[in-house]
Amino acid sequence: MSTAQKTLLLIGATSDIGHATAQAFAGAGWTILLAARNPEGAQRNRDDIAARSGAEVSTHRLDVLDTEGFEGFIDGLPALPDAVVCVVGEMGDQQQAQGDLAHAAKVIRTNFEGPALLLGALAERFLRRGHGTIVGVSSVAGDRGRGSNYVYGAAKAGFTAFLSGLRNRLAPTGVQVITVKPGFVRTRMTEGMKLPPLLTAEPGEVGAAILAAVSSQKGDVLYVRKLWRPVMMAIGAIPEPIFKKLRL
Amino acid sequence: MLLEGWGRYPQLNSEVLTPATPDQLNELVRGRAGLIARGNGRAYGDAAIGARSSLSAVKLDRMRGFDPQTHVLTAEAGVLLSDILDTFVPRGFFVPVVPGTKYVTLGGMIASDVHGKNHHRDGGFGAFLQSLKLVLPNGEVWNCSPHENPDVFYATIGGMGLTGVIAEASIKLKPIETAYIRQATTVAPDLASALKALDDADEATYSVAWIDCLAGGALLGRSLIYAGEHASRAEVEEARVNGELLAKAKASRLSVPLDLPSWTLNKASVKAFNEVYFRKGSRKGDAPAVVHYNPYFFPLDGVSQWNRIYGVRGFLQHQCVVPPNNAHAVLSEILERFARSGRASFLAVLKKLGKANGLMSFPMPGYTLALDVQVRDDIFALLDEIDELVTRAGGRLYLAKDARQSPATFQAGYPGLAEFQEIRRRLGVEGKIASKLSERLGI
Numbered sequence: 001m002s003t004a005q006k007t008l009l010l011i012g013a014t015s016d017i018g019h020a021t022a023q024a025f026a027g028a029g030w031t032i033l034l035a036a037r038n039p040e041g042a043q044r045n046r047d048d049i050a051a052r053s054g055a056e057v058s059t060h061r062l063d064v065l066d067t068e069g070f071e072g073f074i075d076g077l078p079a080l081p082d083a084v085v086c087v088v089g090e091m092g093d094q095q096q097a098q099g100d101l102a103h104a105a106k107v108i109r110t111n112f113e114g115p116a117l118l119l120g121a122l123a124e125r126f127l128r129r130g131h132g133t134i135v136g137v138s139s140v141a142g143d144r145g146r147g148s149n150y151v152y153g154a155a156k157a158g159f160t161a162f163l164s165g166l167r168n169r170l171a172p173t174g175v176q177v178i179t180v181k182p183g184f185v186r187t188r189m190t191e192g193m194k195l196p197p198l199l200t201a202e203p204g205e206v207g208a209a210i211l212a213a214v215s216s217q218k219g220d221v222l223y224v225r226k227l228w229r230p231v232m233m234a235i236g237a238i239p240e241p242i243f244k245k246l247r248l
Numbered sequence: 249m250l251l252e253g254w255g256r257y258p259q260l261n262s263e264v265l266t267p268a269t270p271d272q273l274n275e276l277v278r279g280r281a282g283l284i285a286r287g288n289g290r291a292y293g294d295a296a297i298g299a300r301s302s303l304s305a306v307k308l309d310r311m312r313g314f315d316p317q318t319h320v321l322t323a324e325a326g327v328l329l330s331d332i333l334d335t336f337v338p339r340g341f342f343v344p345v346v347p348g349t350k351y352v353t354l355g356g357m358i359a360s361d362v363h364g365k366n367h368h369r370d371g372g373f374g375a376f377l378q379s380l381k382l383v384l385p386n387g388e389v390w391n392c393s394p395h396e397n398p399d400v401f402y403a404t405i406g407g408m409g410l411t412g413v414i415a416e417a418s419i420k421l422k423p424i425e426t427a428y429i430r431q432a433t434t435v436a437p438d439l440a441s442a443l444k445a446l447d448d449a450d451e452a453t454y455s456v457a458w459i460d461c462l463a464g465g466a467l468l469g470r471s472l473i474y475a476g477e478h479a480s481r482a483e484v485e486e487a488r489v490n491g492e493l494l495a496k497a498k499a500s501r502l503s504v505p506l507d508l509p510s511w512t513l514n515k516a517s518v519k520a521f522n523e524v525y526f527r528k529g530s531r532k533g534d535a536p537a538v539v540h541y542n543p544y545f546f547p548l549d550g551v552s553q554w555n556r557i558y559g560v561r562g563f564l565q566h567q568c569v570v571p572p573n574n575a576h577a578v579l580s581e582i583l584e585r586f587a588r589s590g591r592a593s594f595l596a597v598l599k600k601l602g603k604a605n606g607l608m609s610f611p612m613p614g615y616t617l618a619l620d621v622q623v624r625d626d627i628f629a630l631l632d633e634i635d636e637l638v639t640r641a642g643g644r645l646y647l648a649k650d651a652r653q654s655p656a657t658f659q660a661g662y663p664g665l666a667e668f669q670e671i672r673r674r675l676g677v678e679g680k681i682a683s684k685l686s687e688r689l690g691i
């Protein structure tokens with residue numbers, strides 16, 4: 001199948017990483033379906049992608065907290081996509097999440113429940129068709145819970161485990177599952193934070209890395225800046241009696 | 249926070265507002281006073297520093313549409329020229345007017361009605377502008393074009409942001425066969441020959457001269473003249489250029505890490521000038537070179553933050569234009585005064601300009617001369633004297649480079665001012681839309 005006919009479903013079209021990812025795929029000749037909960041924001045990005053690449057781009061309304069609507073959403077798409085990338089996420093406010101259960105639940109549902117159930121439902125359709133690529137954007141924050149953001153981190157850990165299990169189950173089939181751990185990325189989510197330059201990627205780098213992984217059909221767990229792999233290994237190796245005393 | 253232009257002088261306090269969407273832009277402008285739009289901050293002086301607040305357009309960086317039939321691109325005002333080129337050169341289109349840096353926004357190019365090396369032939373950026381959307385403090389959004397609100401359209405072209413905030417605009421791109429420029433370099437032993445060489449290059453699409461400011465006496469105005477054309481496919485193939493015909497620019501990595509003393513840049517640039525000058529001078533009729541558009545148009549962009557080279561006090565760029573009649577006498581005098589002061593850059597840029605596009609546009613038929621001057625206490629009096637020469641010759645100074653001219657110099661140079669003020673009154677932006685520059689010049 002030539003790329004000219006391939007279709008990407010991007011879930012979270014108003015995200016900076018998502019927009020850069022859709023841009024990269026459109027530049028490579030893919031048709032793009034943009035899903036977002038905010039129609040104006042999605043339309044603005046749709047126009048941008050279409051103007052730059054000349055690609056066919058459409059927008060579709062979706063809130064990942066509306067899990068009941070998922071099957072209908074998939075049925076309503078113009079076609080079952082060849083690949084899906086989900087970038088939906090919300091960092092939330094750790095301090096608020098400690099006392100405000102509704103807020104904590106929203107962070108957990110936005111980073112874990114919604115994306116996992118949606119990608120799970122798409123995986124079944126891909127499996128029935130016989131092929132497809134599933135990309136979930138998780139986070140290194142899920143590799144080890146830290147005091148400063150463990151609600152978000154736990155949700156990402158759940159999402160990472162879900163993708164890992166899905167990949168394991170579907171490995172013998174034509175459906176590929178990729179987990180992306182972007183590290184720090186300069187986006188509105190991290191705006192105003194002081195980030196270490198060597199560990200911080202631009203959204204465009206993440207988009208290009210996802211496109212490369214999907215096109216080559218290689219890659220299971222993708223760290224965008226390679227330095228993150230040893231960094232996270234080192235963090236993972238710290239014994240718990242020491243780790244628990246660190247202010248992280 | 250403290251804001252500055254590219255020259256890092258002056259540094260003034262202004263609150264920065266950064267809308268992330270067009271809707272937020274409208275909300276932030278409504279009801280505000282003392283506001284000016286800010287693009288990528290490449291104006292040298294105080295043009296993009298708001299009297300009270302500065303509205304940054306950098307996040308309004310989305311393109312809205314491109315029509316492959318008409319070649320018209322519509323984009324939000326914060327889209328960078330570098331982004332447009334990276335996106336459209338590989339598709340076979342160029343931006344019809346580009347300034348000497350690609351790190352400028354669409355809104356900034358309109359508000360300064362920027363001129364390129366093709367101004368003598370094609371006019372400024374405004375000549376290719378199809379329409380724009382202007383956001384006003386009273387909450388209104390005006391669509392302006394040569395047919396709709398034309399007076400506001402032409403006041404906004406070159407209007408230095410003082411008619412309102414440009415939210416988006418449409419510009420007609422230019423088809424190209426390749427990303428390369430066929431460049432012919434000639435030498436001029438003095439100012440008269442340099443002016444004549446620019447006149448002789450009237451038919452060339454692009455032309456510009458670099459003057460060696462260290463040469464005096466009979467050699468005053470000694471120059472290199474660069475003429476350029478978009479290279480055809482056949483020319484690029486013949487030149488055996490490596491890479492794609494429509495290659496986009498390579499990312500540059502050099503950057504100036506510290507506030508360096510200015511002689512570092514000056515010495516290097518003069519050495520490079522002399523090398524070419526003597527090589528070209530000794531070999532008449534050199535074959536034209538085929539060069540990529542990026543080093544041809546944006547040689548200084550190769551070193552990011554080169555403005556630090558002038559040290560912490562910053563620098564000024566003096567850019568004037570004088571009508572053709574006695575340009576030779578006036579420009580000689582200016583060059584001599586700068587040389588005598590020993591305070592200016594060793595190289596100056598000389599360029600022929602054509603008609604103005606906007607009511608307040610800088611260009612007028614004549615010659616424009618630009619030099620950099622390090623900020624020192626003794627420089628201001630000298631510049632005032634030079635302004636005097638420019639005013640007497642019927643010329644004016646470029647507001648996008650200005651940080652210090654007097655209201656009198658400004659008023660003498662811009663006869664469109666009264667009509668401009670009238671339009672500002674009608675739009676209800678007086679006092680509402682104001683920059684440090686407009687306050688300084690009494691606009």
Ligand SMILES: Cc1cc2nc3c(=O)[nH]c(=O)nc-3n(C[C@H](O)[C@H](O)[C@H](O)COP(=O)(O)OP(=O)(O)OC[C@H]3O[C@@H](n4cnc5c(N)ncnc54)[C@H](O)[C@@H]3O)c2cc1C
Binds near residue numbers: 292347
């Ligand atoms: C190295 C260098 C080379 C240059 N070469 C040239 C050249 O060859 N020819 C030339 O003409 N100029 C040249 N310039 C000047 C430059 O092109 C102009 O100053 C241009 O306006 C800068 O664009 P900007 O986006 O950085 O705008 P800023 O510097 O941020 O703003 C410039 C002006 O535009 C207004 N403005 C910006 N955005 C908007 C908006 N959205 N709505 C309304 N008003 C707005 C501002 O209020 C301000 O008055 C050069 C500058 C540099 C640093």
Ligand SMILES: NC(=O)c1ccc[n+]([C@@H]2O[C@H](COP(=O)([O-])OP(=O)(O)OC[C@H]3O[C@@H](n4cnc5c(N)ncnc54)[C@H](OP(=O)(O)O)[C@@H]3O)[C@@H](O)[C@H]2O)c1
Binds near residue numbers: 062185188
């Ligand atoms: N930036 C980083 O450093 C970094 C690091 C590691 C991982 N990540 C992950 O990368 C992904 C993208 O993040 P980003 O940096 O690009 O930040 P972002 O711009 O804030 O993107 C988050 C996206 O999620 C969407 N979203 C939130 N709740 C939603 C819901 N209920 N339904 C539909 N969409 C919803 C948001 O839509 P609205 O516009 O409608 O709010 C937005 O598009 C996230 O999963 C994030 O956790 C980011």
